[in-house]
Amino acid sequence: MAMNRRQFLKGSAAGLALPLFGCAGVASKGAGPRVVVVGGGFGGATAARYLRLWDPGVDVVLVERNARFVSCPLSNLVLGGSRSIEQLTFSYEGLERKHGVRVVQDEVLAIDAARRQVRLQSGEIGYDRLILSPGIDFLYDQIPSLDNVQAREQIPHAWKAGPQTVALRRQLETIPDGGVYVIGIPLAPYRCPPGPYERASQVAHYFKQAKPRSKVIVLDANPDITSKKGLFTKVWSERYPGIVEYRPNSKVIEVDVAARTARTEFERVRADVLNIVPPQRAGNLARDAGLLTVDRRWAGVDYLTYESNAVPGIHVVGDAISAPPTPKSGHMANQQAKIAAAAVLALLRGEPVNPDPVFANTCYSYVSDKDAAHVAAVYRYDKAKQALYTVNGTFGVSERASEQEGEFANAWARNIWNDALAT
Amino acid sequence: MKKTTALALALLIAFPVSSALAGPSRGQALAANCAPCHGTDGRSLGTTPVLAGASRGDFVQRMQEFRAGTRASTVMRRHAKGYTDEEIVQLADYFSALQR
Incomplete structure (x- = not known):
C-alpha cells in the first residue's frame, strides 16, 4: 500500500x-x-x-x-x-x-x-x-461553459479514466432507446489520436446490443479522421450502419450545459448524452x-x-x-x-547517453467487445535535425479489425500495465 | 579475495553514488522496447509469445522473416523493419540469455 x-x-x-x-x-x-x-x-x-x-x-x-x-x-x-x-x-x-x-x-x-x-x-x-x-x-478557455465542476458532471470528458468514465457509462445506460450520443473531438494534437473514434465505435457497439434505434454523432474539429481512418470508416459502415454519423470540420466552440447542446461554427447539436473532449x-x-x-x-x-x-x-x-x-x-x-x-x-x-535511441509504438483500438486493430511504427533520432523520424516501412494500420488482434490488444494491456506497475 | 571484497565494500561506503550496475546494456535497452506487448524481459502474461529464453538462432531468423514479409504477422512485419541486423542480434543475445 x-x-x-x-x-x-x-x-x-x-x-x-x-x-x-x-x-x-x-x-x-x-x-x-x-x-x-x-x-x-x-x-x-x-x-x-x-x-x-x-x-x-x-x-x-x-x-x-x-x-x-x-x-x-x-x-x-x-x-x-x-x-x-x-x-x-x-x-x-x-x-x-x-x-x-x-x-x-x-x-x-x-x-x-x-x-x-x-x-x-x-x-x-x-x-x-x-x-x-x-x-x-484542458484548455477550458476555448469552451468556457465547461470550466466548472458541475458542468463536467453533466457533460463528462472521460478523457482521464476514473470517475468521469463511470459517469459517462451511467449516462449511456440511462438514456432511452432512440437517444443521441454526441462526442466532440478537439483539433490534433490531443491525447490518444484514435481514442475518440474507438469510443464512438464502443458506444455504437453498446447501442447495437441494447438501444438499436440510438445514434452516435461525431463532431470532429479536424478535417478528417486523424488516426486509422480507413479502418474506422469501414467499421462504422459495415458493423454500425445507421448508428454512427461522422461530421468533419465541426469544432465545438461552446456548450449549453442545461440543454445538453453543443455549438459549432455551423450548427447546434442537441444530445441526450453529450461527451465533449476539450482541447488540451x-x-x-x-x-x-x-x-x-x-x-x-x-x-x-x-x-x-x-x-x-x-x-x-x-x-x-x-x-x-x-x-x-x-x-x-x-x-x-x-x-x-x-x-x-x-x-x-x-x-x-x-x-x-545513448546517442542512437530506437523505440516503437503499438496502439490497439477495440471496435467491438472482441475485435481490435492496430497502428504501429518504429521511430529513431536524426542527429543533424535533432528530431525524431518514422523508420521507412514501419508505419502501418491493420486492414481490418479481428479477434486475433483483440487478443493481442488484451495481451498488450496486461503486459504494459505490469511493465509499469509490477502488478 | 576477502580483501578485495572488503575493499569493494569500503569503496561502496566511501563512494555511495557508484552503484552495482551501470545502467542498461544496449541489448537490455532494446529489449525494453518489446515489453509493452511481450512483457517485462519478454515474459509475456498474454497470448503474445514469451521471448525470454528464446533460441538465439530462431529469434534472429524470425525477425528476418518478419522483415522480409515471408512470415505472416500483424504488427511484427512493421516492428522488424525498424531494427538493424546488429540490433536484432543484440536482442537475440539478450533474450536468449534469460531464463524462460
Whole structure:
C-alpha cells in the first residue's frame, strides 16, 4: 500500500526512513543519488520501475496524487459495457514491494528547479534529477461553459479514466432507446489520436446490443479522421450502419450545459448524452514549472534524454511533451520513460547517453467487445535535425479489425500495465 | 579475495553514488522496447509469445522473416523493419540469455 502523508512524514514504513524532507537542495549524502518521479501514469510509473530495475543503487521516490492507477487504454470498453473500471484499476504496491520505489501519495504544490526541490503538501523533497510525467490538462478557455465542476458532471470528458468514465457509462445506460450520443473531438494534437473514434465505435457497439434505434454523432474539429481512418470508416459502415454519423470540420466552440447542446461554427447539436473532449495542453505542473516551450502548450525536450529544453534537471515524458511524429499514447510514454530512465542513470554518473535511441509504438483500438486493430511504427533520432523520424516501412494500420488482434490488444494491456506497475 | 571484497565494500561506503550496475546494456535497452506487448524481459502474461529464453538462432531468423514479409504477422512485419541486423542480434543475445 502506498504511504499516506502522515506515515510518510513519520517514516514509519520499515527501513525506508531516509531523511527526505528538510534537507537543503540536493539529495542527502550517504545514500545513492535521488530521482524524484512526479506522476504515476504510464510514463512516471514505468520510469520509476526501470530506474530501480537498471540501478538498485538509486533512490527513487514516486509522487502521485491518486491512490490508484486507472488505465485510459481500454477505458472505452467500460463505455461499451464489456469491462469494468475495477478491471483497469491497479495499486502502486508492486513498485514498492518488488522494486523498492518509495511511493508517496501527495499533491505537488511547486517545483523549485534552482534548488532542485519539489514542494509537496507534506513538505519538501530534494532531487538530483526530476522526471515529470504530468499528463494533460484542458484548455477550458476555448469552451468556457465547461470550466466548472458541475458542468463536467453533466457533460463528462472521460478523457482521464476514473470517475468521469463511470459517469459517462451511467449516462449511456440511462438514456432511452432512440437517444443521441454526441462526442466532440478537439483539433490534433490531443491525447490518444484514435481514442475518440474507438469510443464512438464502443458506444455504437453498446447501442447495437441494447438501444438499436440510438445514434452516435461525431463532431470532429479536424478535417478528417486523424488516426486509422480507413479502418474506422469501414467499421462504422459495415458493423454500425445507421448508428454512427461522422461530421468533419465541426469544432465545438461552446456548450449549453442545461440543454445538453453543443455549438459549432455551423450548427447546434442537441444530445441526450453529450461527451465533449476539450482541447488540451501539458499538465498544469509542466506549465507552472515553465516548461511549455512548444506553442505554449507542450514541453519541449531533448529526445536523447527527455530533459526539458527550458529547465535543466527536469526530464519530461508522456502526453505532456511535443515529440512529432510520435503519437500521444501510453505506449509512447512507456518507451520515453525507459529512454529517460537510462539517460538519467548515465547523467548521474557523468557518462554519455545513448546517442542512437530506437523505440516503437503499438496502439490497439477495440471496435467491438472482441475485435481490435492496430497502428504501429518504429521511430529513431536524426542527429543533424535533432528530431525524431518514422523508420521507412514501419508505419502501418491493420486492414481490418479481428479477434486475433483483440487478443493481442488484451495481451498488450496486461503486459504494459505490469511493465509499469509490477502488478 | 576477502580483501578485495572488503575493499569493494569500503569503496561502496566511501563512494555511495557508484552503484552495482551501470545502467542498461544496449541489448537490455532494446529489449525494453518489446515489453509493452511481450512483457517485462519478454515474459509475456498474454497470448503474445514469451521471448525470454528464446533460441538465439530462431529469434534472429524470425525477425528476418518478419522483415522480409515471408512470415505472416500483424504488427511484427512493421516492428522488424525498424531494427538493424546488429540490433536484432543484440536482442537475440539478450533474450536468449534469460531464463524462460
